[in-house]
Amino acid sequence: MKKMLASAAIAAAAVTLSAGTASAETTLKLSHYLPPVHGIHTDFIVPWTEQVTECTNGEVQFEIFPGGTQLGNVAKQQEQVLAGVVDIAHGLHGIPRGRFPRTSLIELPFLTEDAGAASETLWELYPEYLAPEYRGMKVLALHAHNGGLIHTANTKVETMEDMEGLRLRTPSPAVSQMLTALGATPQGLPPGEVYENIQKNVIDGTVFPWDPVKSFGLNEVLNYHLEAGAYTVPFFFVMNERKFDSLPENAQSCIDEASGEALVSKFGGWWDKWDAAGRQEAVEAGHTITELTEEERQRWREALQPVTESYIAEVGQQVDNAQEIYDAMRETLAKKEQ
Known part of the structure; x- marks a missing residue:
């Protein structure tokens, strides 16, 4: 591949x-x-x-x-x-x-x-x-x-407890903190190295939207997908x-x-x-696709609120108006998602 x-x-x-x-x-x-x-x-x-x-x-x-x-x-x-x-x-x-602390605030959970x-x-x-x-x-x-998913090779993830101990590729510090709070162990890898590391059992899966799963050939080494929509x-x-x-x-x-x-x-x-093409490929491969239930989503939101607060405070050490930027993102997104 x-x-x-x-x-x-x-x-x-x-x-x-x-x-x-x-x-x-x-x-x-x-x-x-x-x-x-x-x-x-x-x-x-x-x-x-x-x-x-x-x-x-x-x-x-x-x-x-x-x-x-x-x-x-x-x-x-x-x-x-x-x-x-x-x-x-x-x-x-x-x-x-x-390198981009201000921009990275959009990565915070469920924003x-x-x-x-x-x-x-x-x-x-x-x-x-x-x-x-x-x-x-x-x-x-x-x-x-679009909102990212949790993709795994051998473990079906439906709840926070299922995340415990999973080694998951992460794209950024904000997403790493999210995964850690959910019980997983984040692994920083370039997207092009995910296939080999899953294949060799170095990691258990990855967080991605659907489209790179297809473009990097990952449906060949994955079997389970949780449509969490927890980050971008x-x-x-x-x-x-x-x-x-x-x-x-x-x-x-x-x-x-x-x-x-x-x-x-x-x-x-x-x-x-x-994303539609990546998801369809997984469907045709017979993979298990699960959607995060509303009840479980609320559990995740509550568990991840400290991550949001901590990350904003961390960015605030470099940027004077980190909270203001986050609030502006949240308000602008709310208007555009109506």
Whole structure:
């Protein structure tokens, strides 16, 4: 499975999008950490680059480096943009940890399970509350996935007690604290390493929305899925600010036109589509899919309230208005989820 993804990624990296590269004035390097079969690549990244290229009449071209290529490391997306190694990157806020404390507040338990509302909330709050975390970068979009599930290989999870001792891959510090409070042992791993570690029994499962379960081939090594909707995680799509400023005005306008609110508004529908495919694959494989009961959900909420309070206090050691940001997220999400 890993060899297949790596081969596909290398093949994708070798392709410079759009014809006419010989006459192109600018070729921008764009990296992300997901396999080229993932919807992020096929539905978002590739069409976005094509839109910009068309808008600039071919004056701006793109070379994409997905996961599995030399620039596709999930832990290096932000630093590669800041250093100018790549011009644009799509990355996961939680890896490596601690870089985006303000943005990470959206990961807190049961704050939201709706990708569309979460993505629009992040974008709406970005100018006033989140911007200091993105110095040196032009933010093209912020987004988040639908509510995450608990996926396991050999243990059916229905209650908090079933979580006891499970070694589960975690995407971020906030989700790690959630898992610990529920009795599990969080294991920090890049998404691309989950398959091998489940297969080797190093971990018992993972937390993910449905879509990466399919794109990383995890339905091959998983058997049980709890639709908990207990958390989300945010992603960034950013450009080196100096590089953006160096582009002709027309190119800047084309990038702006393809980005921002117009782009962010698409993520809700995209995640629904990607998640549906991952869930259907699990159904066809005969897996056991369980939904967290309302009674059990309330137990989890009560058990996780101290996690929320502790994490906000922790972020408050770095950010003066952590509680204000969290409250703004909660209020904005409530309006968008109506």
